[in-house]
Amino acid sequence: MTIYILRRLLLMIPVALLVTVIIFVLIRMAPGDPVLTYAGEEKDPATIEVIRKDLGLDQPLPVQYFAWLSHAVRGDLGRSFQTKQPVLQAIAERLPVTLELGLAAVTLSVSVALVVGTISALNRNGIVDLVSTSVTLAGVSFPNFYLGLLLILTFAYVVPGHIFPPGGFVPFTQDPGENLRRLVLPAITLATASLAVNLRQVRSSLLDVFGQEYIRTARAKGLRERVVITRHSLKNALIPVVTIVGIQIGAIIEGAIITETIFFLPGIGRLAVQAIPSQDYPVVQGVVLISALSFMVTTLLVDVLYAFLDPRISFETVRA
Amino acid sequence: MSEAALPVVLRVPRTGRATTFRSFARRNPRMIVGGILIVVLLFIALFAPVIAPFDPIQVRLADSLLPPGVRGHLLGTDDLGRDVLSRVMWGARISLSVGVISVSIGFLIGVSIGLIAGYVGGAFDLLAMRAIDALLAFPFLVLAIAITAALGPEIRNAMIAIGIVAIPAYARLTRGQVLAVRGRDFVVAARTIGASPLRIVLRHIFPNITNPLVVQATLGTAGAILAEAALSFLGLGAQAPTPSWGLDINYSQRYLANLKWWMSAGPGIAIFLAVFAFNFLGDALRDALDPRLRRSA
Numbered sequence: 001m002t003i004y005i006l007r008r009l010l011l012m013i014p015v016a017l018l019v020t021v022i023i024f025v026l027i028r029m030a031p032g033d034p035v036l037t038y039a040g041e042e043k044d045p046a047t048i049e050v051i052r053k054d055l056g057l058d059q060p061l062p063v064q065y066f067a068w069l070s071h072a073v074r075g076d077l078g079r080s081f082q083t084k085q086p087v088l089q090a091i092a093e094r095l096p097v098t099l100e101l102g103l104a105a106v107t108l109s110v111s112v113a114l115v116v117g118t119i120s121a122l123n124r125n126g127i128v129d130l131v132s133t134s135v136t137l138a139g140v141s142f143p144n145f146y147l148g149l150l151l152i153l154t155f156a157y158v159v160p161g162h163i164f165p166p167g168g169f170v171p172f173t174q175d176p177g178e179n180l181r182r183l184v185l186p187a188i189t190l191a192t193a194s195l196a197v198n199l200r201q202v203r204s205s206l207l208d209v210f211g212q213e214y215i216r217t218a219r220a221k222g223l224r225e226r227v228v229i230t231r232h233s234l235k236n237a238l239i240p241v242v243t244i245v246g247i248q249i250g251a252i253i254e255g256a257i258i259t260e261t262i263f264f265l266p267g268i269g270r271l272a273v274q275a276i277p278s279q280d281y282p283v284v285q286g287v288v289l290i291s292a293l294s295f296m297v298t299t300l301l302v303d304v305l306y307a308f309l310d311p312r313i314s315f316e317t318v319r320a
Numbered sequence: 321m322s323e324a325a326l327p328v329v330l331r332v333p334r335t336g337r338a339t340t341f342r343s344f345a346r347r348n349p350r351m352i353v354g355g356i357l358i359v360v361l362l363f364i365a366l367f368a369p370v371i372a373p374f375d376p377i378q379v380r381l382a383d384s385l386l387p388p389g390v391r392g393h394l395l396g397t398d399d400l401g402r403d404v405l406s407r408v409m410w411g412a413r414i415s416l417s418v419g420v421i422s423v424s425i426g427f428l429i430g431v432s433i434g435l436i437a438g439y440v441g442g443a444f445d446l447l448a449m450r451a452i453d454a455l456l457a458f459p460f461l462v463l464a465i466a467i468t469a470a471l472g473p474e475i476r477n478a479m480i481a482i483g484i485v486a487i488p489a490y491a492r493l494t495r496g497q498v499l500a501v502r503g504r505d506f507v508v509a510a511r512t513i514g515a516s517p518l519r520i521v522l523r524h525i526f527p528n529i530t531n532p533l534v535v536q537a538t539l540g541t542a543g544a545i546l547a548e549a550a551l552s553f554l555g556l557g558a559q560a561p562t563p564s565w566g567l568d569i570n571y572s573q574r575y576l577a578n579l580k581w582w583m584s585a586g587p588g589i590a591i592f593l594a595v596f597a598f599n600f601l602g603d604a605l606r607d608a609l610d611p612r613l614r615r616s617a
Contacts, residue, residue, distance in 0.1 A: 018454035026470040141596035146588035254459035276469045288466050296457045
């Protein structure tokens with residue numbers, strides 16, 4: 001198993017390098033000159049050249065790339081053109097917001113999917129099943145930024161008492177109650193996006209397991225239905241669910257982009273969205289790089305975990 | 321077959337077109353629902369200039385923020401007095417063209433890479449697949465945002481970005497399919513009679529692998545419409561005053577606190593219906609065309 005993980009890690013290196021090249025080339029292709037954006041009112045060509053040199057933008061592209069890369073591997077993602085703050089620090093500051101939102105959403109989505117998916121699978125074609133499959137179908141097609149607006153409209157403005165605020169963030173350490181109150185609507189918005197996929201997966205993998213002979217054996221030997229479902233069915237049915245949920249955790253930053261924008265949450269997603277119009281290259285590069293790397297690493301972890309959970313998968317076959 | 325059997329076959333009771341359609345519809349309700357919705361959307365997009373009741377861009381401050389149904393504005397008006405229904409109808413043009421164009425970009429490039437990588441193999445296969453892996457290392461929306469930001473926030477660039485992001489799906493799917501049919505008898509036969517590699521790939525292999533690609537393209541259109549709406553919502557797609565569903569929802573945000581819900585209801589429901597139609601049709605096509613990919617859900 002160690003060999004398998006090492007092999008996968010080695011294979012990740014060329015892909016990660018390619019990823020950095022793609023990011024670098026993409027960001028530098030952006031139209032307009034960031035130096036002029038930062039020079040503001042300054043029109044003196046000599047001063048503009050000084051700023052250009054200051055930002056390191058006077059060097060040829062390959063030199064800029066290797067400078068950026070050699071710093072990046074040492075954890076230095078450069079400084080924001082705009083605020084002069086180190087990019088890694090800017091990301092680290094906003095990470096708790098994004099992580100809190102993402103983990104709350106994944107937890108919500110997985111718990112609802114498990115409960116409703118199990119009920120659906122147990123009463124196939126029953127009321128819960130029909131309602132949940134139709135909601136699932138609608139859920140994958142519903143734009144989640146519109147859902148976010150509908151939630152804000154309903155709970156922050158229409159329902160008397162304004163149960164939840166329309167947005168904003170209060171650190172947990174400052175006021176835990178207010179922090180959680182402000183988390184509810186964004187978490188529901190983000191969770192709905194993955195709920196449909198998770199529900200569908202729980203239901204279909206449970207249905208697959210119900211058809212297996214060991215379940216018939218468990219029932220035939222007189223085990224109580226509760227034991228058959230929890231001990232024998234769910235345990236096996238959850239293996240494919242782990243893959244999907246793992247990928248969702250890896251893509252937390254992606255989901256946070258829209259949700260943080262709607263709810264004015266100071267997370268990593270919003271940091272990137274705000275850096276784009278001001279052509280703050282290091283910030284955009286940093287966020288895209290971190291989100292790609294975390295996506296790659298979680299994909300690897302999921303593969304390893306998957307093989308670990310399902311003894312039928314041997315690493316030899318995975319390798320072949 | 322004996323000649324006497326022939327008239328018997330011909331005497332099978334004729335079902336007529338209507339009956340055939342009815343039985344097809346009964347067997348494939350999702351295909352019909354999705355198909356009809358798509359036809360309606362296409363009709364609206366094509367004929368928006370004729371059927372839209374108002375000019376979608378013209379400002380009429382006297383009609384500002386009218387609720388649905390007042391003065392002939394079925395879905396109400398926005399703060400500049402622009403008719404929401406007309407903007408939704410014109411917005412269909414953007415959404416559907418992004419759907420079609422970006423899927424075509426992803427399809428053409430992805431399928432070509434997949435065909436060559438699968439058939440030729442070797443160094444090209446290795447390099448192309450590593451590049452595809454690198455593209456797959458990015459979450460979908462993050463890459464689309466990065467590309468759109470690089471090319472400049474414009475609807476044309478959003479189409480290109482969504483198209484590029486879609487390439488890996490087609491490339492991988494095609495390559496896998498090519499590998500599966502490459503050793504089949506009809507390909508070997510074609511090679512034996514001296515057909516050129518190009519002819520083998522285009523005339524013998526490609527026609528045999530189209531089913532999963534059609535399914536992928538249909539579901540991909542749904543994804544592309546949703547992605548365009550998200551990019552425009554973030555200000556990276558269509559720019560004002562162009563009528564665009566995602567952009568209009570973003571614009572409506574500022575009137576949310578004043579409870580002007582109708583400004584976003586039209587475009588929101590339009591996005592849902594369009595994405596739903598392609599997802600529905602795609603799922604039905606998958607069940608009909610590609611039983612191996614069929615999900616048990």
